[in-house]
Structure formats: C-alpha cells, structure tokens
Amino acid sequence: MLRLARRLVxxxxxxxxxxxxxxxxxxxxYPVGLLEIAAQLLVALAVVRMLVYGLRVGFAQGPALMAxxxxxxxxxxxxVALHLVGWLQPVVDGMDALAINFGDSHISLLMVVKLVxxxxxxxxxxxxxxxxxxxxxxxxxxxxxxxxxGLSKAVKFALVTVAILMALTAAGLNLASLTVFGGALGVxxxxxxxxxxSNFISGFILLGDRSIRPxxxxxxxxxxxxxxxxxxRYIVVLNRDGxxxxxxxxxxxxxxxxxxxxxDRKVRVRIPVQISYDDDPEEGMAIxxxxxxxHPRALQDPAPVVRLMEFADSGISLELxxxxxxxxxxxxxxxxxxxxxxxxxxxxxxxxxxxPQRDVNLRYMNSPVGMDSA
Numbered sequence: 001m002l003r004l005a006r007r008l009v010x011x012x013x014x015x016x017x018x019x020x021x022x023x024x025x026x027x028x029x030y031p032v033g034l035l036e037i038a039a040q041l042l043v044a045l046a047v048v049r050m051l052v053y054g055l056r057v058g059f060a061q062g063p064a065l066m067a068x069x070x071x072x073x074x075x076x077x078x079x080v081a082l083h084l085v086g087w088l089q090p091v092v093d094g095m096d097a098l099a100i101n102f103g104d105s106h107i108s109l110l111m112v113v114k115l116v117x118x119x120x121x122x123x124x125x126x127x128x129x130x131x132x133x134x135x136x137x138x139x140x141x142x143x144x145x146x147x148x149x150g151l152s153k154a155v156k157f158a159l160v161t162v163a164i165l166m167a168l169t170a171a172g173l174n175l176a177s178l179t180v181f182g183g184a185l186g187v188x189x190x191x192x193x194x195x196x197x198s199n200f201i202s203g204f205i206l207l208g209d210r211s212i213r214p215x216x217x218x219x220x221x222x223x224x225x226x227x228x229x230x231x232x233r234y235i236v237v238l239n240r241d242g243x244x245x246x247x248x249x250x251x252x253x254x255x256x257x258x259x260x261x262x263x264d265r266k267v268r269v270r271i272p273v274q275i276s277y278d279d280d281p282e283e284g285m286a287i288x289x290x291x292x293x294x295h296p297r298a299l300q301d302p303a304p305v306v307r308l309m310e311f312a313d314s315g316i317s318l319e320l321x322x323x324x325x326x327x328x329x330x331x332x333x334x335x336x337x338x339x340x341x342x343x344x345x346x347x348x349x350x351x352x353x354x355x356p357q358r359d360v361n362l363r364y365m366n367s368p369v370g371m372d373s374a
Contacts (some may be wrong), residue, residue, distance in 0.1 A: 011046040015039055037084060044080045046256055048073050055124060075117070108109045115171035122163035122170075130156040148212065149230045150207035195250070199233040202249035206230070212252060212259060217327040219258035226328045240330050260327040266299070267327045271338055274315040281308055281316050284351050291341035293323045297334050301322040315354035 018039045082088040099108035134152045216227045223241035234246045275284045285306040291303030309317040
C-alpha cells in the first residue's frame, strides 16, 4: 500500500494544484481549456498506476503480467484520447448499434466491450483482495500451512465468482434469459474441462483431509521429494536434484501415495549386508551397529538395531535398521554414509563380503552303445 501511495502522490497532488488553478482562472475569466486537458490526463495516469499496482499484487511477475499492463495502459489512454478529440460518444453509439437479439436479451458490441472491461476490473479487484488476505494469513502463526492454502483457495474462488456475476450484471446482461444458453455451455465446458475440474476438486479434498501438506515428504510413482507448494490443479514436489515436479491433484487422490511424514517425521532406513560364512556374524553385527550409532542423523531413541535375516546361498544376510526424523534431507545419502562406514569396519576386521557363487559338479557318463570311440 505504501508503494501505491507513493505512485499516486504525483498525479493526485498535481490534480489538486490544477483544480485550484481552474478555480482561479474561472474566477478571473481566463480560458481553462489546457488545464482541463491536463486534469484529465492526470486522472488517467492515476487510474493506470492504480490498476497496474493491483495487477502486481494479484499476479506473479512474468510475461503475462507485462502484457496485461500494456493492455490496461493502452485501453485507458485510448479512451482518454477519444474523449479529448471528441470521438468517444460517436464510437460508443456506433458500438451500441451493432447488436443482435438473443431471446429477450439485446446484446451489442458495446455491451460485450463493457463486459470484458468490467470483468477485467472486477477480477483485478478480486485478485488484489485475495492477495492481501493471503499475505495476512501467511503472516499469522495461528493458521497451519494446509488451512492457509485451503482458505486462500476458498477466498479466491468466492471473490472470482462474485466478480464475474457483478460484471455480468453491471454490463446489462439479463442472467435469467441466458439460463438455457448457460446450461448448454456449462455441459460443453464440463466435458471439455473434466480433468481440470477434477484436479480442482481433488485439491480441496487433499486440503480437507490433510493427507498431504506443504513440507511433507512423499513418493508418488517414481517421484520422491518435498511438497513445496499446493496449487489449485497440482502440487509442486522438489526432489534432491533441485528439480520441481508438477503432479496433478487427481493423481494424489486416485493412486497410492507414500507420505514419509504423515503422522510424524520418523522414518526407518534398512541397510542389508551379507558376510561370508567364514566370518563371525556377531562381530559383523557389532560393526554394523556401531556404524549406525555413529551417524549424526541416526536417532538414538529408538536406537539402531541389527538383525540376522537368513542364511543365504552366498553368505549370511544381516540388516541394519536406523531411524531418522529428516527424510526431506534424503534417504540415499544416509544409506551411503553408513554403507561406507560398514565397509571400513569390515575391512579393518578382516570380514569379507561374498559375491554370488555356485558349485558346479560335472559328471562323466559312459558313451552310448554303438557309438565309435573318439
């Protein structure tokens, strides 16, 4: 708001000065044509700056924002230019004459232009208000992340709906006469936008049951990472490579999702290792246990444990199990660190890790009867 006030100071102060000048010149009987033009230009400048500020509050920086700023500026200055040269009213009358009748409704080109401009204005106001509400909720410590996203979506959806209805009413459209047309259009859009609507509704389902929240660590198919953001149609998952994956909300409702931090952030990591039958399994288990306890990310409560799993074909299968509370920092790196510590411990103790092997017995059979000897 402070930035908006600074951008409006010059045109508003200059406008007030010009108003004072207009008053004095009229009292003295001098012509005021140029000052009236300057006053109109300053009002247009203030309107453009206010609308551009609303855009920058409601939308993220990018090419689309710059395009909208150019459209708004061009529209406002075009209207002002037509007004100054005296062509605005003839243009308006000509646009109103180009019309068609649809039922009881009289739809003209002027009405369509008014609808577009009013929709843009009301939507801009809706996004501006929702942006302020979202900033206030983000600053609040009494609202958790999931509730903040859900309330933000609900407020934005309600404001956009009200803005569209207000624009339709202000443009002069008879909503009752457009019911049949709107129903047919709604059915067509429903089939065409089925996936989008499904993703949108799935987003509210996820927020309602709080199964996935910002900051959770999840696995969806081959995607593993931190839930960075919940959006209207998708979630943003940041993996350990710094790659952001956009997963549609519908996939999270209809497919299996592993949430590593759903009830709490404790995760158990299993590290299987085999040792030779010639080595002492208890000594190997002690080395593995020490490697698990010495890692800084491994919890001491519950403490790491080692289990003898089976007597396999190639060796004795052991498994180290450690708990951690920061899966968002990665699981593969802690497994790698502990494996390296186990390797050094085994090497120092002379314990070998066997490779797959098979015993092959060859049996020589007597030559069949009737065959010549070689």
